[in-house]
Amino acid sequence: MTDVIRVLIVEDEPLTAEAHAAYVARLDGFAVVGSASTGRAMLEAVASDPPDLVLLDLNLPDAHGLQLVRALRTAGSAVDVIAVTAAHDARAVRNAIALGVVQYLVKPFSFRTFAERLDTYREFRRGFEDRRTLTQADIDQNLGALRPTTAPDTEKGIAPETLQSIREVLRHATEGVSATEAGAATGISRVTARRYLEHLVTVGQADKDVRHSGPGRPEYEYRWLR
Incomplete structure (x- = not known):
């Protein structure tokens, strides 16, 4: 071998x-x-x-x-x-x-x-x-050796179907996506979308950066890590 x-x-x-x-x-x-x-x-x-x-x-x-x-x-x-x-x-x-x-x-x-x-x-x-x-x-x-030693990718409040929908939004986006945009694309609230986006950041499938779009409170945008 x-x-x-x-x-x-x-x-x-x-x-x-x-x-x-x-x-x-x-x-x-x-x-x-x-x-x-x-x-x-x-x-x-x-x-x-x-x-x-x-x-x-x-x-x-x-x-x-x-x-x-x-x-x-x-x-x-x-x-x-x-x-x-x-x-x-x-x-x-x-x-x-x-x-x-x-x-x-x-x-x-x-x-x-x-x-x-x-x-x-x-x-x-x-x-x-x-x-x-x-x-x-x-x-x-x-x-x-084939038996996993850690729990699968589950987290309280994270539904696999919704998570996959958020993934698809990021995968097909040509630019960074905000929680507001992800929520609108998947039919969920901004707060819920942000929770799923943060989950993807935590597990290493997305990253985030501050979006500078003028005065006011800054907004994060998320990108799929290809």
Whole structure:
């Protein structure tokens, strides 16, 4: 195994793919080696230059992600897969585990959660390096490395649907967005919008700066960290 874990990003939404690539770039020991926006492109990429890890969105325009994982296994590929999806029904998760998906990321998630999942995956991977045999304790320790040690990205008063709406406003904005503008775009109050915007700043997905627009009380504007 190489020191750097080579990552293929499979995501059909360009802004989301860019965000995932930026997240990977912030992690030591990982490198993005390619991207694909369709299932066909993913299968071709894995066949021509196998990565170590695939960050796989399960809802692609030409195939469901689990169908693609089955195709990989049928072809004899043992590439590791982390499923990335907005869906989290029990049957899909169970099927993903049965197909050997090593981690599951449910959108929306922060960089903190993303980093933790990849860090635990790296520890899991290291547990098999230079080993020909494993004891029960070794196996238990390696499997335990995949279990997250911190709580998911939940906060009292933060609704996932509203948070995703605020994210989309920032992602598609060409300039900084104020709480008033974000509230108007999503149909919520300025105060509520600001709470969600501040949450995104806290989890590292947005930054803020003072907007200078004349006399009076200054207003903050928020920008998506691509």
